[in-house]
Amino acid sequence: MNARRVRTLTGVALAVALATLLAGCGAFGGDQNTFNPGGDVAERQRDLFLLGLWPAIVILMGVLTAVVYIVVRFRRREGDEMPKQVHGNNRLEIAWTIAPLFLLAFIAVPTVDGIIDLGRAADDDALHVRVVAFQWDWRFQYLDAEYADADGNPLTVPDLYIPVDRQIGVELQAGLNAAATDVIHSFWVPKLAGKQDVMPGRTNRMWFNATEAGVYSGQCAEFCGIGHAVMKFTVTAVEPAEFESWAEEQLAGQ
């Protein structure tokens, strides 16, 4: 193969790889796009991410511009003599030590505040749900007494339904029951909240809500065996009245 052909093929391969990568990001409006949140938790997490991303982009552009300028402006020319040799610059070094301190403080305050708020227990009037992850599917159990059937068993469904604008307090359980052995999974609904591990022998907790009605797709985000790729589910957020009638109907069927 001649060099030109190799270049063309490399270009095509790169373009295909880039298109695949961007499609995976949901750059073309995918329904797992974390930049297009459907709830308060995901929105807060996105905002915190952008708070760190934008300064990083500005600094990157500044550094690259300075590097290009310096390389061009101070390049060696015919007849140049050896420049004056210097070592260090106290004022500059103090400046680039102190400036990042301010930047880090600016990012740290809302981040720590967010970590505390998102890590707290759900409000008392939240809808309490147990998320059960097992090889390789999900079950969702509604723990509040009003959603128990005649035998006292919680309403249990394979896909999650929630009312909009209400906090969902989640406890995460690995394995169909406490005695079953299972592996680590990770509960993730990109448009509603960041991922949270589901650990055997340990109950992790989180809360989230949906501020917009709709169907949100979720999936296991921790490689958990041969069926990991098909370990998906949906979260359907509906108006509260619609949620109640859905729950009643499900309970009657159970």
Ligand SMILES: [Cu+2]
């Ligand atoms: Cu899994």
